[in-house]
Amino acid sequence: MKNQVLLLLLSTIMLVGCTSSGAFLAANQTIVNLEDGNYTIAATNVMGESESAFVLGLSYSTGLSATTLAIARVEGTGMLYAEALENLWTNFELSGEEIEGQKLALTNVRYDSDILNLVLYTKVKVTVRADIVRFD
Template identity: 60%
Template structure:
């Protein structure tokens, strides 16, 4: 009976954990034509960052997405792209004032990841970088 309890406990530990697969990539796109001259560049090279850390896992990046498989998340919210974009807008507002009621859009959006993989610890840092344009 003791052996069965150990096997069940081992299976439960091995089959639980967390997974994060990153950005929501949609086939729907809005195309903005910037050759009309009806816009100005509000800010360039604005960045936003987020981090997550995991134990007993592995993280990797495939370009647009950063994926983590781990037993447990020990830091960060797990919503790295949403957090990074929120941080980007906070950074923009700290330099340029409120973005509310303005016609702003992100252009030239780039995603960078920095991943540290150790046997028992994995840490992912996501940076979103973009230019912000304002339509007149």
């Protein structure tokens, strides 16, 4: 009986849970010529953040990607990179800039992750920083 309960518990743990991984890794590139003076720097070092927390899990970062394997998410949506980029654009708008109708691009994009791993709890925070260029 004890072995059956243990087997059931281990099976449940293996089948139930969540994982989160992602980064903005584009396979295509667009080349823009910035030599003709057809642009201005709209903002520098604009930042966006997002975080998620999980129980009974482990998080790690491998450069551009932060990965979590856990039983359950208790905070955030798990869409760290998408939310961080959305937060970056929101922060740009809060600085008094208009996005709608503008020709804007992110340059010098940098990703950072901060991970807290405890025995029963793990928390991941992703920060995206970029400069914003406005084309004339």
